[in-house]
Amino acid sequence: MALRRPLRAGVRRARLPALERRRTPAARAARRPDLGGHQRDPAPDREPRAGASRGRGDAALTAARAAPVQARSAHGARRPAELDLRPLLVPRSVAVVGANDRPGSYADTVLRNLERAGFEGDIWGVHPTRDRVHDRECVPSVLELPEPVDALVVAIPAPKVPAVIADAVERGCGGAIVFAAGFGEVAEGRELERELREVALAGGLPVCGPNGNGVVSVGSRAPLWGDSAPPLRPGRVAMVSQSGNVAVNAIGSRRGIDFHTLVSTGNQAVIGAGDWLAALAELEGVGAVAMFCESDDDGARLAEGLARCAERGIGVAVLKVGSSRAGARSAAAHTGALAGDQRVFRALIEEAGAAWAADPHDLLELARAFAEPRARPRGDGGLRRRAGTPAPGHRPQAGPGRRPGGRVEGPAGRRGGM
Template identity: 65%
Template sequence: MDPPDLSALLRPRSVAVVGATDRPGSYGDAALCNLAALGFSGEVWGVHPTRREVHGRRCVPTLEDLPAPVDAVVVAIPAAAVPDVIGSAARIGCGAAVVFAAGFAEAGATVLQAELVSAAGAMPVLGPNCDGLVSFHGAALWGDALVPRPAGRVALISQSGNVAVNALAVGRGLSFHTVASVGNQAVLDAATLLSALVEDEQLGSVALFLESDGDGARLADALARAAERGIGVAVLKVGATAAGATAAAAHTGALAGNQRVFRALVEEAGAAWADDVHDLLELAKALAVPPARVHPSGADASGLAILTCSGGDSGLAADEAGRLGLALPPLGTATVERLRSLLPPAATTGNPLDYTAMIWGERERLAGIVEAVAADPAIDQLLLFFDEPAQMEAGLRASWDGVREGLADGAAASGIPALVASTLPDLLQHDSAAAFVARGVPAVGGLRTALACVAALRTSSADRWL
């Protein structure tokens, strides 16, 4: 099946904001400001019954008064008037629309939502009850506060607007390609948006936050296409409990089905399952870096090596690896001998390897240790722990930089997939994470999450990338 053409939504050339205003805190004000903030170079119109100009943009009374149909219509007006505006947009040939307003099926107004769907016809509509869409390679059709940030390779598709808003505030080296809040999914659902996004050459991975099962066949097809295209997908779905399912229904009118069956469908299609929003975003960040993906070698004994400067971290990581069924092969005799000249006398050679803090800051030595472990025939993946405080004395900076660069040097020279992680999420700093990613090594926050990412990069690879 051909992917849907959502170019008018994802990369619009012209935009009209219905409900244009300069009233602070309003959707219409935010939409116009966000288009300017992200540097949208296309034509922008305001639509307002009495205003002739808002934020320097020319306004017309109705969509029919536009000189030509626009690609994307941002609808920033109350729910009751939305179906008529959507009908007008479809009649004059606009390409797509975004509806911010709540007060549809999630609030019991199923008839009003049905009228919206009927009015849209074949025109794609995002929402209602959503925050919109930000394409960092296209335009910001977004109704909430937005701070410009560099474009990346991760997309987020979320039924929760707040999850999307919060994700846009995350650092830790996370850079977005697209963020979409799909809301009630009255016309355009997450699976359809996924199937369109995975065709983009600049995309590396997608994080899906879902509140309803949706169309299982459509989602399976989209996940299959993602696998064909080499796009990693991570999924988090609410509704594992009766309370969660009830909350989802109240939020977006979503109907949650059997969680066990849904998870089986997702994992069978090669996607990674996330346990919380933090895991979801870190999984997507890791999956977006192709060099981190493990390609099975066929060797039965191949597995993960963990390197850290702490015995406590070694034990915690080994426990979590065991819980996830991740093999930690013993290092071979030749590797142990090679490490003897690199490790301090207090270090005990093993897997996990605690190289101790006695060599902290020694860039070349740390790089050599990473390379030596990676060269072991039993090792096909590395997990390197690196904790960095947000603030430190100026005199300490050089040693932390030396560790970061030493680990990055060793990982880059190793020839096998590597992942860097902090033991606690707050100990992964944005600039360092971005520096690792620039060298083909994803960096994630939190020990447990790191092992989940390791597992995803291993268990999903055979289906997704070979």
């Protein structure tokens, strides 16, 4: 079985070393136990059971939701061949289920984020007893929204989520983001996650999460994010992370990275990392993608996403949990999920032209370098030079961290061609 499409002429297997290393901010404290906040991160169990397959089909999620039904999920729900993720990635209207003004709640945080970012689309609240929240009109249920919204933010406890997803399907909403924990990452929530998945797939509704932090579309001024989102300047770096903490730390890091989009995928009950990668490749302005993976995901979908990025000249850097023996033991002990065969996963990543990161610092620096057009490979196999850099043919002297012939020692002994 082919892992990728042939790369176009001139696309190299880029392996750049990290440019700098700084500590990221400390991970946030778990909170909001009413939504399972005490069960979130670091590295929560994203799988129903160790080694379980998610059973996704082979197509990426970038076309119409009305696409023909082809595949089945791991729990038997039939999956549309393709879903449209643009309503979540570039939303024009938003509704927040569970809207309230209680400081620290997910709903309050999202509404404040949207106001602070200057979101220009329509915003509604959904609450059975409130008429207005944060000066926004509220309706009693999703079915009573004045019109179908692009993005439905579900900020209510886990047991009530499947019913809201069913209402979103009936109302014709574009997609949903579910913050609550208490699904497949805990034994008592696996049946609830199966129900959520089946309802969403039956209706062709893309769902981000559950047990994730949501989506930030910087250019659309749409931080549908479970934590307070600082002001961000639009850029070319996108990030897809199964860990909410890694994504939160990336936003808060002081690395000078301008983000295009951030996605915290959570349990990936409906949409996987490969699906998000393929969808991001279709968006204008994306120059690089940083991926933080806790599971192997669906290989065919991941390969499709990597191929689309290669075809469009989008650099991809990947960091996988459990790459070392100690990491694999830690992942298995903490999450109950198998880390997978790292050799196979890494082979797929590098064969598709992506870079393998050594740690979160390396991941972000690789993505930042890939997003810089002057650092992209040329068709003749060289790298574009900044003004003042050595001319071709110049051979630097050997020294600390440098080997003769112009090869620079990267993290963990990796070498990147310069």
